[in-house]
Amino acid sequence: MNLCEKKTPRRLCEAVEEFASRACGKMARRPFNRFVPVVTSWWLVPSPELPFYRHGKYYFDWGDKEQKTIACGFYLEKGLAPEVAAVYNSKKGRSLILSGNWMWNDFVAKCGSGEVAAVLKEAVGQSGLEIELHASGGYVDDPDLFDPYNDKVKKDHFIFKIGVDGTLEYCSAKRDAMVLKIFNKVKKVEDLAMALNQLNEDHFLWFNIFIAAKFGVCPEEVPAGVEPWSSEKIWNNFLKYFSVWVK
Numbered sequence: 001m002n003l004c005e006k007k008t009p010r011r012l013c014e015a016v017e018e019f020a021s022r023a024c025g026k027m028a029r030r031p032f033n034r035f036v037p038v039v040t041s042w043w044l045v046p047s048p049e050l051p052f053y054r055h056g057k058y059y060f061d062w063g064d065k066e067q068k069t070i071a072c073g074f075y076l077e078k079g080l081a082p083e084v085a086a087v088y089n090s091k092k093g094r095s096l097i098l099s100g101n102w103m104w105n106d107f108v109a110k111c112g113s114g115e116v117a118a119v120l121k122e123a124v125g126q127s128g129l130e131i132e133l134h135a136s137g138g139y140v141d142d143p144d145l146f147d148p149y150n151d152k153v154k155k156d157h158f159i160f161k162i163g164v165d166g167t168l169e170y171c172s173a174k175r176d177a178m179v180l181k182i183f184n185k186v187k188k189v190e191d192l193a194m195a196l197n198q199l200n201e202d203h204f205l206w207f208n209i210f211i212a213a214k215f216g217v218c219p220e221e222v223p224a225g226v227e228p229w230s231s232e233k234i235w236n237n238f239l240k241y242f243s244v245w246v247k
Helices: 009-024 091-095 103-113 115-127 189-200 231-237 239-245
Strands: 028-031 042-045 057-062 069-078 131-139 156-162 168-175 205-217
Touching (some): 009 239, 069 103, 103 115, 103 189, 115 131, 115 239, 131 189, 231 239
Antiparallel strands (some): 042 057, 069 205, 131 156
């Protein structure tokens, strides 16, 4: 596994901000848990607004429980369907409603046009990295109590390895909610259009996509002959491919 010169998701997020801001406009750093900013995961969002669910964004997280790896990549969310807006009309409830200005809508359309498949194949082929597709989601019973970023929320989580030819190799699945059965039928990136359009019909489903590469945390003594990836190299060889969806 390639090593990253930065030792935490926060430090990598801070370093990548410079390059992302050039490509996507002014970016805002947002922590998963503001009370432990040093060790928590972070987003880079193309807007200062809160909450920031509607945006395509970059995400930086630990890649394992032992915090020996860092995962980074593109992150996108599907909110609740507009059909339930009248029922959940509180301030928090309204923030969860998928409206016309969510990047999700554009992304699903680009899946249908073939653009997403083309970008993913290019990213895998050109970067030489092992890139994963994470698909996770669960039902929202009460938007006034729902926190999409609470790791205790009951959800399914599928992980696939993206092949250079666009195949999606199944790696693992956590099925706590049993709501993402459609991903049993997803075999290649071209199948995402079918899956995501079906998910759109599930009005109470909250869903996330995370397209990620993992890097080992650089040890104090770097092994001979090993050159850790700088934040600039991670941007130029991987993260830049998703800048067209960070909006």
